[in-house]
Amino acid sequence: MEDQRAYARVEDESTLIKTASKRDHELQPGPPCFVYTLAFFSALGGFLFGYDTGVVSGAMLLLKREKKLSSVWQELLVSITVGAAAVSALAGGFLNGRFGRRVCILLASFIFCAGGIILSVARNKEALLCGRLTVGLGLGIASMTVPVYIAEVSPPDLRGQLVTVNTLFITGGQFIASVVDGAFSYLPHDGWRFMLGLSVVPAALQFLGFLFLPESPRWLLQKGFTQNALLVLRQIRGDVDVEEEFESIRCSIQEEQRDVAGGPVLWRMLASPPARRALIVGCGLQMFQQLAGINTVMYYSATILQMSGVQDDQMAIWLAAGTAFTNFLFTLVGVWLVERVGRRRLTMASLLGTAVSLMVLAAGFLLSAQASPPVTFHPSNPSIHNSTCGNYGFCESCMLDPDCGFCYGLNATAVVQSSCVPVDPANTETAALGRCFNGTQKASSVFWAYNYCPTPYSWVVLLGLILYLAFFAPGMGPMPWTVNSEIYPLWARSTGNACSAGVNWICNVLVSLTFLHVAQYLTYYGAFFLYAALALLGFVFVSGCLPETKGLRLEEIESLFSRRLCSCGAHTDQYMRRLEFGALHYATSEPEGRISYISVSTSQKKTKSLILISVLFHSRKNIEHNIFVLPLHFEFTEEVD
Ligand SMILES: O[C@H]1[C@H](O)[C@@H](O)[C@H](O)[C@@H](O)[C@H]1O
Helix, strand or coil, X not given: CHHHHHHHHHHHCHHHHHHHHHHHHHCCCCCCCHHHHHHHHHHHHHHHHHHHHHCHHHHHHHHHHHCCCCHHHHHHHHHHHHHHHHHHHHHHHHHHHHHCHHHHHHHHHHHHHHHHHHHHHCCCHHHHHHHHHHHHHHHHHHHHHHHHHHHHHCCHHXXXXXXXXXXXXXXXHHHHHXXXXXXXXXXXCCXXXXXXXXXHHHHHHHHHHHHHCCCCHHHHHHCCCHHHHHHXXXXXXXXXXXXXXXXXHHHHHHHHHHHCCCCCHHHHHHHCHHHHHHHHHHHXXXXXXXXXXHHHHHHHHHHHXXXXXXXXXXXXXXXXXXXXXXXXXXXXXXXXXXXXXXXXXXXXXXXXXHHHHXXXXXXXXXXXXXXXXXXXXXXXCXXXXXXXXXXXXXXXXXXXXXXXXXXXXXXXXXXXXXXXXXXXXXXXXXXXCHHHCCCCCXXXXXXXXXXXXXXXXXXXXHHHXXXXXXXXXXXXXXXXXXXXXXXXXXXXXXXXXXXXHHHHHHHHHHHHHXXXXXXXXXXXXXXXXXHHHHHHHHHHHHHHHCCCCCCCCXXXXXXXXXXXXXXXXXXXXXXXXXXXXXXXXXXXXXXXXXXXXXXXXXXXXXXXXXXXXXXXXXXXXXXXXXXXXXHHHEEEECCCC
């Protein structure tokens, strides 16, 4: 009903476009860099996403000491944010469709501010929980709205790059968080208040910025605010003529409003094959992003680095900042590559490289497990015999038990006098008793290893970690967000992004909550081999389902998933001369001249297979994968005049 009203408004107001055109000279076209300003202020949402998910590990180190948090509370404080983000991302679809992108970004930054303030003044763990929950609510809305907003305001040739910048801000936020963690970890008290509270600064900046920035022209047009939409589009595009773009958005909205039936959007998406296909691709990408284990690898990086011989905790925190920086640096490579090699190739190469790196990581863990030092010293303390720690014969099995750690001495290069002892539950950096207990005078040649074992193969693990980030960060890190922001038709964009962002957060929480259990059952190398297998599965999925969207207008991208025909490419004639059998009905063509979608009309039904063979044969070089990707991209229609 609302759609119909909006449609009527679009029709009524179509005359306004002409009036508005006449007033061209009255408009103050925005500077050409306006779209960069929009992208920057929106991507602050990405920065907050990265900061709030990244800062918690360092803050938790201090919190568990100062507030004597049990491991249940620690886990709760970390995962409540991700859980709340999953719920609010799903709810964000409705909010986006109803109130627009700008209002949602304002709302998210307001919530971030509130969350940051609650956290920085929290007096007890309940208040901390409330603050972390609030931050999560902001995270979910921001994570699904920002990419959509950037995609909708960007010109087609910059869209991929600008949406990818949002992920650059995510990884940048994670890096800054780790630096802040490092800096404030030296404070004797309340360092966590600064760590958690500092997010108020970018959140307030974004809120203030968005008070003055415009709504997405596509949303305005969809809601029937035609003139406003045109004004905003002109403002964003600066000197560029916007008539054609405006008309194509308007056309596409009118078609959609005519075609799409009523009912809840998700239901309509599931009932419409193209939207359903886009939803599967979008959610699948987000799922495989998380199943490839990025957050486990990032979280685990400190331990991986400890395995490489870094014993000092402070040093480990700084080296973890180095890992976050590497993630950021390689995301920058993604920003550079996305408009050059395209989304599809970038994602596929990234997944393949990620799978191989995960295998290197797993091999490193496997070699380390095989070279795992034995337990040679069994202390007589009775509390060891009351715990499970006394049962283990090797470091490998000892470290897989979350209640135990490995205490050892070093003689030249060999591990000597090693024991498996209970960990202090309140502080895993020390044993609960014995030589590795912090309270006793610790000999300089005695070391405490919690969660890892001393190994000569740590370099293989380190190599795997670096390779992993180098392959994951340019492709699988940003592309799921970028692709999701562009594959849905306007009517389904908010809901599609809400669902896929929800899937991302749900899989994020699932992978992080299950990692330790998976490692206990399958060992570390088993867990990383499992992630490698999932990344390979993701590769098969992407190669079969993801069409290239580079350089196309958002309205053209819809047709990659549908049999709706978009624009006739200039290459049609040339193509038809080769085809001979039927008439090429429509084709969408990419800017560099590749035909990416074809539809052939013929009355000779018998020749369909011949046409198909001919199309495949002649277009091997010309047609980029889509014909194979979604078989329905190839269609026959009855001959038209
Ligand atoms: O795209 C981002 C990015 O790769 C981050 O590093 C990761 O922590 C997020 O989960 C992911 O969604």
